[in-house]
Amino acid sequence: MRVSLVLPFVLLIILVAVTLGATFYWSASRNIGQFSDQYMRAMAARISQAVHFHVHGSSSVLDSAFPEGVPVAEDIAADLNALRTRFWVATSMFTNPNDYVYYGNEAGQSIALKRLGVDEVELRLKLKEALHRRYYHYRGIHGMPRYTGDETGLFDPRERVWYAMARDTPDQIWTTVYIDFTSKDLVVTRARRVLGADQRFQGVVATDVSLREINRFVSSLDIGDQGRAFVVERDGKLIAATGTANLGMSIDGKLMRVSAAYNDDPVTKAAYQSIHELIGDAKAETRRDDDREYLATVHDAEGRTITVAARRIVDDAGMDWLAVVAIPREAIFMGLRRQIGIALGIGLLAVLLAILVGLRIFGRIANDAVGLSRAVDKVRAGDPSVAITTRRRDELGDLARNFQAMHADLFTDRLTGVANRMALDHRLQRLTADPDDTPFAVLFIDLNDFKPLNDRYGHDNGDRALVEVAQRLRAALRIDDLLVRLGGDEFVVVAAKPSSGTLTAFKAKLQALIEIPLETLKGLPADEIVRLGAAIGSACWPADGRDPETLLKRADSDMYANKPSGRRC
DSSP: OHHHHHHHHHHHHHHHHHHHHHHHHHHHHHHHHHHHHHHHHHHHHHHHHHHHHHHTHHHHHHHHHSOTTOOOOSSGGGGHHHHHHHHHHHHHHOTTTOOEEEEEETTSOEEEEEEOSSSEEEEEEEOSTTSOOEEEEEESTTOOOEEEEEOSSOOOGGGSHHHHHHHTOSSOEEOOOEEETTTTEEEEEEEEEEEOTTSOEEEEEEEEEEOHHHHHHHHTOOOOSSOEEEEEETTSBEEEESSSOSEEEOTTSOEEEOBSTTOSOHHHHHHHHHHHHHHTTOOOSSGGGGOOEEEEEEEOTTOOEEEEEEEEEEOTTOOEEEEEEEEEHHHHHHHHHHHHHHHHHHHHHHTTTOHHHHHHHHHHHHHHHHHHHHHHHHHHTTOTTOOOOOOOOSHHHHHHHHHHHHHHHHHBOTTTOSBOHHHHHHHHHHHHTOTTOOOEEEEEEEEESHHHHHHHHOHHHHHHHHHHHHHHHHHHSOTTOEEEEEETTEEEEEEEOOOHHHHHHHHHHHHHHHHSOOSSOOSOOTTOOOOOEEEEEEEEETTTOSSHHHHHHHHHHHHHHTSOTTOOO
């Protein structure tokens, strides 16, 4: 009789445990799968943004070397001093990666400027078709060139690929990516034709962009041991990658580019093939506006299910690359499956002896899982301020901490530790969608005198200055305010709107904090004091704009109005 009473109860407990476990597994799998897809899309977008940021200055470099509307002489010698000055300015704008500008014309002449340091350059000059290029070194924008030697080979710009490609194209163009055998790095060239006063073709100006930093950025991404991220040309040749090299050796011992389509790494190969099939032979028609996303699920050569996210990287000079992120599904769900197996096993084995203890243990797991699931839902909804925390030291705790690390990676500026542009976008979208129209203010902060500090004391001190300024600003904000680093020396503060007088005092307070002498710089001469200034602009919602883009533009314009005369943003 007792057995007949206990057995149904035990079966009921087992059924409840299995049902709860299945429900938990389904709910957690759905939410974690959605979050992982969103994370991979965001990672692909982040890679795309990094590439655009790396190459965007090359257009300004060409325009500085040959400004629109400034005609060029048929003979380089007739305009040599002006060319030297403009090339100096062009190579000083974005020294990493645009430290080399060169020009060749129809007469076979050429001039090139290679920056060797902050105040030193190498001039490569050829004024007659039959002569070899001559090399000169000099310091300062108007320094006296010192002859250092002649080039061994006979250089003719008219025979170069960049010259032929740009000659008949009215817009700027990119060459294909090629190997610089001197530095053993991948390089791509941006070029534009140059016209004379009569609007006839005279020559081509170009600048080289090293892709070393892009490869370094991609290879440093934290996507797990089995995950892969890479940037690839449409023909499959790798530009940058994690887990595999972008250069290899041919059979005859020569350096060669590696193709994702024939790669030894099964995840990289399967990911590229799936994305290539999705895109096909379609070419970018709307240029930068064609930066669209792709998501696919495929199987690699080892039979694993791979989730692949990709984004096209296109611009108005003909670039058409792909940013791809691929992670095996088993790597995403491994910790979750293991934790559920342990939890269900303990529950089933202990149900006859310690039902209450078993239920308590399972209840704790369920509570943590529900908390993680809710946190993931908030992240998926675009809340950058959510905290995914747990005290657990098991696989579920590892999973929660991994998601927290992913979340921080998406919304945090790596250098200063404050929020980044993606976090700003989410915060402004949420605030402007508030049905209560709660007012707030956007402050756009641009540091003054940062470039001279960077040039004189080095990039490491420049980074220390940005970190110190960010710490001062963050300490002055309230708990609900948001400090964002847009990039370079630009910051944005989103704060609950104070009154007009208080807003002015708040801006003055931030400006005063920035102007305090810097204390973290290293290697300065004794008793030397270094400080920065700032221009601060503001916009209030909803008076100055009903959407994030308008608010940022208003704050940016106000900042420019507050810029000291003669200082560049």
